[in-house]
Amino acid sequence: MYRYDQYDQTLVDERVSQFRDQTERFLAGQLPDEEFRALRLRNGLYVQRFAPMLRISIPYGLLASRQLRMLAHIARTYDKDYGHFTTRQNIQYNWPELARVPDILADLASVQMHAIQTSGNCIRNITSDHLAGVAADEMLDPRPYCELTRQWATFHPEFNWLPRKFKIAFSAANGDRAAIRVHDIGVQIVCNAAGELGYTIYAGGGLGRTPIIGPMVREFLPEADLLSYFEAVLRVYNRLGRRDNIYKARIKILVKETGLARFRDLVEAEWEQIKDGELRLQAGDLDAMRSRFDRFEYDDAASLDTSFDRKLAQDTAFAAWAKRNLAVHRQPGYQIVFVSLKASGVAPGDMTAMQMDAVAELADRHSFGEIRVTHDQNLVLADVRQSEVYTLWQSLRDLGLATPNIGLLTDLICCPGLDFCSLANAGSISVAQDIFDLFDNLDDQHDIGPIKVKMSGCMNGCGHHSVGHIGILGVDKKGEEWYQVTLGGSAENDASLGDRTGPSFARDDIAPAIKKIIDVYLSLRNSEDESFLACYRRVGMAPFKARLYAVETA
Amino acid sequence: MSLLIRDGAVLSDDWLLLADGEAPPKTGKLIVSWDRWNAERTDLDLGALEVGLLLPNTLDVTAALGDLLGRPLLALSFPSFSDGRAYSQATLLRRRHHYAGELRATGQAVVRDQLQQMRTCGFDTFLLRNDQNPELCAKSFHDLTVAYQPNLLNISGLRPGKH
Known part of the structure; x- marks a missing residue:
């Protein structure tokens, strides 16, 4: 973690006072709507479909356990017991009360956090x-x-x-x-x-x-x-x-x-x-600047552990999770653990206050008290001794945070969509659930392999649909929710924009359309090692288009 | 009635803002638009008048330095609350080119919620929007007592500074 000094702290504290004054003036009718809008956006505060939405900054996605506990406290005290992690490594709350936002900011400042420049026409979170x-x-x-x-x-x-x-x-x-x-x-x-x-x-x-x-x-x-x-x-x-x-x-x-x-x-x-x-x-x-960050003392003896390999061999459920939800750490004997926020029945990126508290506790116990937020809307415990991974997995499983799907089809990115956002044209969370239901079988997902599905409820693109291997964009057609599909996007080294398949799909047809796309891929890939993206780049749009828009004959 | 402030104190404004087309007086302190200055500078720049300029926020000030640096007053424009182009003009004039005259902020953004940033960028006088309370505006210069960029850089703990 970067540790604030008095200078950093003073700035954040003074910003709380300044924003409190702006809020009070607005509520007293002394600040025009349009100006308060521009000012509150600079502090991450939107007025949304049902209530204000507050976006809190998590610089470069790094959180200390005490900060995650504070996010849990805020969810419990000021919101409906949960928060939503975003594609820019921040967290949003959907139900705070406008008049209490300054209190939320004061609570955040007490743990070196803020909502500065999380929206508005300024330089956003790095x-x-x-x-x-x-x-x-x-x-x-x-x-x-x-x-x-x-x-x-x-x-x-x-x-x-x-x-x-x-x-x-x-x-x-x-x-x-x-x-x-x-x-x-x-x-x-x-x-x-x-x-x-x-x-x-x-x-x-x-x-x-x-x-x-x-x-x-x-x-x-x-x-x-x-x-x-x-x-x-x-x-x-x-x-x-x-x-x-x-x-x-x-x-x-x-x-x-x-x-x-x-x-x-x-x-x-x-x-x-x-x-x-x-x-x-x-x-x-x-x-x-480097000296202002915590440094962790790794134990070279951690690599002597043999229990990790033994557990992998003994417990197939653990092995299935480890295959997807771990990444190689540069320090031998340590593992990078992904905490999946993509479970059936949960909006992608959502986390309850209870889960936040529990993960903070797990971070303290297993990962130097530090948590990261990914732009794919998951969390990471980055420094776990391999001997402790099995215990950690059991705890995460009990919390519903061990869906073994990192990088797979159901690890999809999704914006809040029409359910919360006043900009959205279409729902995204329920579509995510339909896709989850269709592909819930993990063996099928493993067979499909790494794929990034990204969905936005409007063309503002908070769900990064343009760079999804499969992108889904909600559009409004005469008051109905429709969905455009793009294939072949990527936000990685080989960055590219997806290509439109053709006409959009009705709400009931979108999940089946994704299924058809996957079926075409599985039938055309030249081996199990050819990813969806590589396959699409090789075979092009035609076979996908043919299948998606085939006229059904009786 | 708009009030003019400097260092938090209300000043009497002894500059006359001349509308385009309005005949200039023979003597005194005048502010004229950039366009008018370009059209009539030989008539205006006679010595008996002090002439300040009201600049559009689209002007490339660096390209116009020859006309600007010797002026006793430059008024920059904030045509709406959220149009921040004049912040860059002020920074260039004051910080890079060391403009030494009065740099006046005018327009819709000259309100207590932006004054401190304006001053940091080099403005020294502020023609407050007419709904503004000058005492509260004066206080707003102290909203934030620290900054990462007082005169365009301070990195906390490395080279800290104060407003």
């Missing part, structure tokens, strides 16, 4: 790899860079009233688990041929109405220049981004309309002016 610091394929830990960026972006005086929201993501591993190419700025931390650390910068990616895979704007940016380069990009965007049309206001449209080469020139020209100024990182800055 996201990163949920396996940062423990992944075997990682070059270095990206989180100190994320925290530097978080601080630079927090209440940045110049960039708090941008044309539109602005999202930044970091990856420092070979495999992109942070979907950096669909962010306004995506940062890949790299090492150049001379052995120097730096960044490859992508800009102008994004989902929503005009999904775009972000192009590379700079192949190598030296390590010291991170913040000055961000500042240059943001200044160009703040000055030149469109403000006449909300759907054309993201930086991706500026990059597209300006042209990549010209956009790059504008950024470079601005950066040239500031790169040697006060934003340039100095020797020791990053070490100082």
